[in-house]
Amino acid sequence: QNNLFQQQQPAAVLPELKDPNVINLPIDRARIRGAAMRQPSEITSYSYDEDRTIHNDESSLGYLYLLKEDLATQNGYNLSDGFDRFIKRDESVDEHLDGLLIALINHEKEHGGKKTVADVVTWRGLLTKLMCLPFERQGDATFELNATYFDGQIFIEESSEYKRSHPEREYDRMELMAYWGYKFEQIATIPKPWGQCTRDEIEKRTQKPVNNNVQYCSVVKSGLGNIRIIIGGEVDCAKDYKPDKSDNPDNDPTLNDNPLDHYVELKTNQIISHDNGARNFERKLLRVWAQSFLLGVPKVIVGFRTREGYLQTFEEFSTHKIPAMIKQSKFFNPHTSWDGNEAIAFLAACLQWLKTSIPQEENGDIWKIRYIARSDYLLLMKAPQGQASFLHPDFVKWRK
Ligand code: A3P
Ligand code: MG
Ligand code: MG
Secondary structure, three states: OHHHHOOOOOOOOOHHHHOOOOEEEEOOOOOOOOOOEEEEEEEEEEEEOOOOOEEOOOOOOOEEOOOHHHHOOOOOEEOOOOHHHOEOOOOOOOOOOHHHHHHHHHHHHHOOOOOOOOOEEEEHHHHHHHHHOOOOOOOOOOEEEEEEEEOOEEEEEEOHHHOOOOOHHHHHHHHHHHHHHHHHHHHOEEOOOHHHOOHHHHHOOOOOOOEOOOEEEEEEEEEEOOEEEEEEEEOOEEOOOOOOHHHOOOOOOOOOOOHHHHEEEEEEEEOOOOHHHHHHHHHHHHHHHHHHHHHOOOEEEEEEEOOOOEEEEEEEEEHHHHHHHHHHOOOOOOOOOOOHHHHHHHHHHHHHHHHHHOOOOOOOOOEEEEEOOOOOEEEEEEOOOOOOOOOOHHHHHHHO
16 A cells, blocks of 8 residues: 555656655555445534524425426426526635534534544535546646644645636626526425425425525535545435434434435536537536535436526436446446546545645644646645644634
8 A cells, every 4th residue: 555655756747746845646546446435424414594604403404395397387497587686605705614613513512522533524525526536637627625633633624725716708607507506406495394384485485585605514424444534515405304313313324214315416417418418417427426425415316407597307316326327328438437436446545645644743734735737646735834723713622
């Protein structure tokens, strides 16, 4: 395993590789094959409301309500409806790991102060990014993550300085397309389980402005190889209901009624009408699969829309069947298609690399994990001294 992480021949494109202070991970070779992924289990969950205030409950969880009949109008459902009233989350606010860490504090306080231990604590979105790197490098943009060792764990956040920027020209259309995704979530969900919703609540659900401050997040415990991970991520809805916590106080994942089994990921995609569309969709399924797999979300529902944003139909996919679907597809190409096991093996190597490379010293150091678009390496380097911690002060105080 050792030579897996050694410095490779420097490539001319990345001057960083010549810097002795930069540790690199070669994306093509770094694999821990056969690293087992532990079945995730939910530790806790929480909600953001319309004002982005955090609540230690499941008030923002939506429940699936999607009928083919509702879409059977002439053109389908116009996902652009209400775009002029879109209440958009202020993305200039850097939330770091706040929601996740606050959820951990609340959970630990409710359990007599017992700490939830792991090796790595992070958002699902950034593990998805890492996991997809072996297959998505061509068009992918540069990104940077911050990591810090504290209280026996490595915390990883996305660095706000490096957030993706889109070309000005495409901006309006991309805003609208992002809105379609949120509008789909609105029309596909109701605020309470079906039996508890009034007809009015069901009928009027699409009349409220779409507000993407509202989110429901699950915090799960999982493991990859010998790395224990705590992952926070958004869950779009429950297919029917969420089992009561008191029915499974120890979060036993083998119990029949485990909350994760009820969760559903919602996505939109353009209707597939030609081979290229099918190829693009299969490529996109890598991210969709990875994101759902990491949180243990078993079901994905894809709403298919026209190029102009009219939702016409939807289809359900079982998360665990997606990798095999890719292998069996008529577009499968062993050189270019993605492979779920390889993605997992890369993520395992990546986490192992971080765990062995970041010194287990609680000195407040911040480490930068950097990927430069179209390069073959992940880079790790210490940030200049004096960078403030990105951990929520309440969490630092709580764990000290
Ligand atoms: P779709 O991907 O279904 O179009 P998620 O699917 O992860 O729950 O995200 C919900 C929606 O947020 C997406 O719906 C998309 O509209 C929007 N979204 C997510 N990530 C985005 C990104 N990086 N850029 C723009 N929009 C994004
Ligand atoms: Mg979502
Ligand atoms: Mg979604």
